[in-house]
Amino acid sequence: HILIESMSKPRVMVIVAENNVGNDEPTNKAAETALIGFLRDPYDFDCVDPEVIASIRSSKQKMAELSGDATAAAAIGSRYGAEVVIMGNAVGRKAEGMSQNLGGMVSVQADVTLKAINCTTGRIIGTADAHAAKVHISPNTAGTQAIGKAAEKAGKKLLDAIMKEWQNQLNNGIPLTVDIKEVASFKDRKNVLFTLKGIAGVSAVRERNWDSQSKVLSVSVQYKGNANGFCERADGHKMKSGGGSLAVTGLSGMQVTLALQVM
Secondary structure (H helix, E strand, O other), X not given: OHHHHHOOOOEEEEEEEEEEOOEOOOOOOHHHHHHHHHHHOOOOOEEOOHHHHHHHHOOXXXXXXXXXXXXXXXXXXXXXXOOEEEEEEEEEEEOOOOHHHHOOOEEEEEEEEXXXXXXXXXXXXXXXXXXXXXXXXXXXHHHHHHHHHHHHHHHHHHHHHHHHHHHHHHHHOEEEEEEEEOOOOHHHHHHHHHHHHOOOOEEEEEEEEEEOOOOEEEEEEEEOOOHHHXXXXXXXXXXXXXXXXXXXXXXXXXXXXXXXXXX
């Protein structure tokens, strides 16, 4: 809980393609429901709304993008405000020849494979897989229960990798590319650089370019946390001198856009 709060409660997107005993309808969500439930209680993760996930799952184009490389998945996650995407596949298969030994009940074996992607860096954080089985008179119900159980088991394995990733970001920081607009004078440039260095969590600021005609100052910022956390602290931050404040006007992955607002 302390780590999650220190990271400004990163948002997680959970999206799993699911085939339950031959049924691969986009409405299948046993794995997602189990994972979101596990992340929210007891860890109190902030998860992307399941209705938003359902709209993505119903789009073949978006699902194809997600199943591509990690960069594409990270871009989709960022589009919906997520810092981490947990994605994967869940399959439930009926165990043939078992019903006679189970008094007419049906056994379904489930396998779930997951991977977590850092939406800020586009890096694969970790992977996990798990197996589970459930018995029920209804194959569909047995499959739903088995998939949910396997998904939670895989989620527990993946959680350690996610926590380790966030702890590393908090300890060592991440490199952000920051463009600040409306920096009209050399004096403004100096004041902005000085102000950025004073934002909590910023360990280094390096100037890359300043163009007085476009009034854009470009810098590299090393920040101990995530991009959203930096934006929360930078937005409305008062200038150290000269008056005015900074305002966040854009965020895409590790690219942040600010504007100098003069009072």
